[in-house]
Structures are given as C-alpha cells and as structure tokens.
Amino acid sequence: MSLNNDLQALLEPASHDQSHPAQxxxxxxxxxxxxxxxxxxxxGGTMVVTAPPAEKPPAGEADWRARVEEMGLAIPDGFRVRLVEAKHDPAAWHRDAQGEDAVTRAVWRCRYVIEPAAPAWMSAGDVDALVRDAMRRRRKPRPAVDTAERALVVVYADAQAGKVGRDGGTPELVARVxxxxxxxxxxxxxxxxxxxGPTxxxxxDAGDCVENYENTAQQAYTNDLTMxxxxxxxxxxTFEGLDRLAGRFGRVVAATCGSNHGRVRRGREAVGPPSDDWGIEVLSQVADAYARNEDxxxxxxxxxxxxxRESVSLDVASHIVGLSHGHQYARPDKAGDWWRGQTFGRQPVADADILITGHFHHFRAQQMxxxxxxxxxxxxxxxxxxxxxxxxxVSTSGLLVLSVGPEGWDDLRIL
Known part of the structure; x- marks a missing residue:
C-alpha cells in the first residue's frame, strides 16, 4: 500500500468490528x-505527571508505573515513579459508548512524580566515601594579607552610675569597668x-549611663552619688574607654542613643525632645574635648x-548596624515586632543588618x-x-564585643 493509501486509511473511521466501545x-x-x-x-529531570482518571485506586509502585507508561511516557533508567496525590471523585460521569447516555460512576484522579531513584550526589559514591573525601580535602591557603576592613564593636550598656545593689556601689562599678x-x-x-585583627x-553606648533620681522613689535613698x-x-x-581605642586604631567611631534612665525628667515625666538625655550630653562633651586636639x-x-529620634544607624564595614536602648517595648520578646514597625516607619534602624539594644540587663542574640x-x-x-x-x-554583668567584616559578624564575646 502506498504512503497516500496508508494516510487515507488512518483518516477513515474504523469499522464496527474494529472498534472497542469499552475503551x-x-x-x-x-x-x-x-x-x-x-x-x-x-x-534536574524530574517530571510531575497528572494521569487520566481511572476507576480503581492506585495499588502500588508497579501499578503507578503502568499508569504512567499508558500515557506513552518512558521511565528513564535510574528513575522511579512515586504517587504524590490521589483524589477520589464520586461525582464523575462516563459515557461508556458512542451515543449512550452518561452515567455517574466514581473515579480516581492521581498525580505522580518521576524522579531519580537516589539523590544526585549518591552517584559520586556511597556515604562513607562522601564523608571521607570531604574530611580529607586539602584546605585552601589563607590570603597572606587581608586588606578588607574589619571593625571591632564594643557595646557599653546600662552601667547606671550611682546605683547601689547586691554587687556594690560606685567603687565596685568603676573597678568592674x-x-x-x-x-x-x-x-x-x-x-x-x-x-x-580589627582595622x-x-x-x-546603649544607654542608661546614669541611675538618675526621677525614675523611682527608692533612688533618692539608695544612690551613692549626686546627679x-x-x-x-x-x-x-567614656574618656578612658575611647582613649584606649583611639590609641590602637586609625579610625574610631563613638555612638550613643536615648534611654529611660538617661532622659532628663521632671518627676517621672520626660521633658524636652528625646535628645534631652544625659548620655547624649556626655558624648557631646567628649566630642567637644576631642575637637580641641585634632592631632x-x-x-x-x-x-x-x-x-x-532615639536611635541611630552606622555603616560598619559595609554593614548597617543600628543602636537603640530598648525601652520602647515592654518585653524583650517584643524586640522583633518593634524593629519591623521601625521599618514601616522609616526610622533610623529600619535598614539595619544588626540591631544592638540594652535595657533588659541580660545577653540575648537572635536571628530575624x-x-x-x-x-x-x-x-x-x-x-x-x-x-x-x-x-x-540574676543577670551577669559584662562588656559585649563583636567583629564585623565583609562576610558579616563573628568573634562575639562577653568580656
């Protein structure tokens, strides 16, 4: 039969004895x-297959494979068929043969994944060889000179000078610092x-540098210093701490923020703008003194x-570091909510990669x-x-330090 005759035969309807109404x-x-x-x-070669409806539920991996192959799909070597979803549809209808009325008969609708039978990395060898080779790899040599900026961050928080407590008063505070x-x-x-080494x-200064006299009534009876x-x-x-850094580094930046104990008050009420703060005033005094000796x-x-504003942000080794006291929220667990709100409000710490706070007198670090x-x-x-x-x-006292470099933060310690 010629090619034209073959094509004509395919286009003609099948005779009655050649048809299979049930299929x-x-x-x-x-x-x-x-x-x-x-x-x-x-x-990666994975295929997600949605099969035609079937009257019987999927029976097992051999049946899954058969149903996928009935669609004309070939399962590559090293791949398997896995059922990922099966849905029973009790309201589906059928028309069993040409011209017959439709009848309602439940069907199953199934979705399969054709995926590698083993993870891709297994092709390189078994697990033992994988671990052995990784542990025995030759370490890449470190660069002889690292010219990138590495910044040392020193966090001085909540000293509350003048406060007397279980660990003593002013003499003990000064000795501790x-x-x-x-x-x-x-x-x-x-x-x-x-x-x-930092460059x-x-x-x-995370705030609460002084105890003050206007926060609580007991301060008038327990403090050992005047205002x-x-x-x-x-x-x-502050002079002592900055002098130590200034003598060791070619670039030093000092920052502070507003706080509740540092705020200038009349009774318990704050007066003036947020910048009316004793911690901010002291750093301003130090800045004035340093300006007299540029050399x-x-x-x-x-x-x-x-x-x-009560907070600030700084560019530290190409990372934004925010500084805020932390009295803006009632519990430390609310720090994340407050920080997210600052982002919407376009406040100074909105774009910070690292946020440093004080106020709650204990160490905590959390990725967010x-x-x-x-x-x-x-x-x-x-x-x-x-x-x-x-x-x-009981909170443990300490001076928090960390380093910030091109790849982020490291070397976090409490001294």
Whole structure:
C-alpha cells in the first residue's frame, strides 16, 4: 500500500468490528481545574505527571508505573515513579459508548512524580566515601594579607552610675569597668594573633549611663552619688574607654542613643525632645574635648541621634548596624515586632543588618527575617535586685564585643 493509501486509511473511521466501545469510545467529563492530564518538567529531570482518571485506586509502585507508561511516557533508567496525590471523585460521569447516555460512576484522579531513584550526589559514591573525601580535602591557603576592613564593636550598656545593689556601689562599678577594659585589651591582642585583627573600632553606648533620681522613689535613698557626680563618673569612664581605642586604631567611631534612665525628667515625666538625655550630653562633651586636639583625636568621630529620634544607624564595614536602648517595648520578646514597625516607619534602624539594644540587663542574640541579627547586650551595673526578687533571675554583668567584616559578624564575646 502506498504512503497516500496508508494516510487515507488512518483518516477513515474504523469499522464496527474494529472498534472497542469499552475503551476507545468511553468518555469522561472535563477534569477539574488543575487536574488536566499532562506532564510538567522540573529542573534536574524530574517530571510531575497528572494521569487520566481511572476507576480503581492506585495499588502500588508497579501499578503507578503502568499508569504512567499508558500515557506513552518512558521511565528513564535510574528513575522511579512515586504517587504524590490521589483524589477520589464520586461525582464523575462516563459515557461508556458512542451515543449512550452518561452515567455517574466514581473515579480516581492521581498525580505522580518521576524522579531519580537516589539523590544526585549518591552517584559520586556511597556515604562513607562522601564523608571521607570531604574530611580529607586539602584546605585552601589563607590570603597572606587581608586588606578588607574589619571593625571591632564594643557595646557599653546600662552601667547606671550611682546605683547601689547586691554587687556594690560606685567603687565596685568603676573597678568592674576597669577590669573589663583590661579584658578588652587582651581581646584585641587575641584577634591579631589569629589573623583577624580589627582595622577600626566602634564604641556603642546603649544607654542608661546614669541611675538618675526621677525614675523611682527608692533612688533618692539608695544612690551613692549626686546627679552631677553620676554624670562626671560616666564622662570619665567614656574618656578612658575611647582613649584606649583611639590609641590602637586609625579610625574610631563613638555612638550613643536615648534611654529611660538617661532622659532628663521632671518627676517621672520626660521633658524636652528625646535628645534631652544625659548620655547624649556626655558624648557631646567628649566630642567637644576631642575637637580641641585634632592631632591626637582627629581620627575619632561621633554619632548621636537627631533631635526627635532615639536611635541611630552606622555603616560598619559595609554593614548597617543600628543602636537603640530598648525601652520602647515592654518585653524583650517584643524586640522583633518593634524593629519591623521601625521599618514601616522609616526610622533610623529600619535598614539595619544588626540591631544592638540594652535595657533588659541580660545577653540575648537572635536571628530575624532574612539574615538580620538582634543582639541584646548584658549590663555593667551593680545588679537589678528588684527584678531578682520578682523573677528569681540574676543577670551577669559584662562588656559585649563583636567583629564585623565583609562576610558579616563573628568573634562575639562577653568580656
């Protein structure tokens, strides 16, 4: 038979004795949306197959394979068929033969995945070989010189000068801070010894630098300094801390933020704008003093909140670091909600990669969102006995430090 005759025969309707009404003539209603028969090809060679409806439920892997192959699909070597979804449709109708009335008969609609029988990485060898080869790989040599900026961040938080508690008063506070500054010197030497020496330093004062007299009534009976003495102690401690950094680094940045104990008050009520804060005033005094000696301190700069803001953000080694005291929310668990709200409000910390806060007198670090980090700094004060009485918790004092470099943060410690 010629090619033309073959084509003509295919176009002519089949004779009655050649037809199979139970198979060829059977008709099903249109499939529900999303269940149309077909194949979707995924990256890596995986196929998602939606099979035509069937009267019987899927019976096992051999049956799954048969149903997929009935669609004309060949299962590649090294691949398997897996049932991922089966739906029973009791309201489906059939037309069993040409011209016959439709009848309702339940059907099963199934979806399969044709996927590699083993993970792709298994083709390189078994698990033992995989682990052995990975552990025995040759380490790439470290660059001899690292010219990228690495910044040391020193977080001075909640010293509350003038406060008396279980750990003493002003003499104990000053001795504690001096000892932490000595540990800071050691930490800087340790970083240099392991090849991660910082090239710049950031002094982050997280607020509550003084105890003040207007927050609670007991302060008038428990503090061991007058208001001006508190400010004087904090100013001299700040000078000492910054002088140590200024003598070791070619670039130093000092920043602070508004806080509840530092806020200027009349009674318990805050007066003036948020910038009316003793911590901000002390850093301003230090900035004025350093400006008188450009030769010694020209490489030290200062960052303070705008008049109507309580927080600041800084570019630290190409990462944005935000600084806020933390009294803006009632519990530390609310820090994430507050930070997200700052983003909507386009506040200074909105775009921060790292947010540093104080106020809650304990250390906590938590990853948030897509690669953001919140750090709750520990306190340097003489103890929060009222909180211990209420909760049984005792905060451990410390000076928090971390490094920030091109690849993010590391070397976080509490000194």
């Amino acid at each position: 060829a003539q059977r008709a099903y209603p249109a499939a529900p949306r999303g269940w149309e028969s077909g194949v979707r090809y995924e990256p 001096a000892e932490r500054f000595d540990r800071l010197d050691d930490h800087i030497r340790d970083l240099k010894a392991i090849g991660r 710049a330093a950031y002094w982050m 001006t003495e508190m400010i004087r102690v904090h100013r001299r401690i 010694a301190y020209g490489h030290v700069s200062f960052v303070m909140p705008e008049r109507w 969102g897509n690669g953001r980090l919140w750090i709750q700094a520990p306190t340097l004060d003489n103890g929060s006995d009222w909180y211990t009485v209420r909760s049984g918790e």
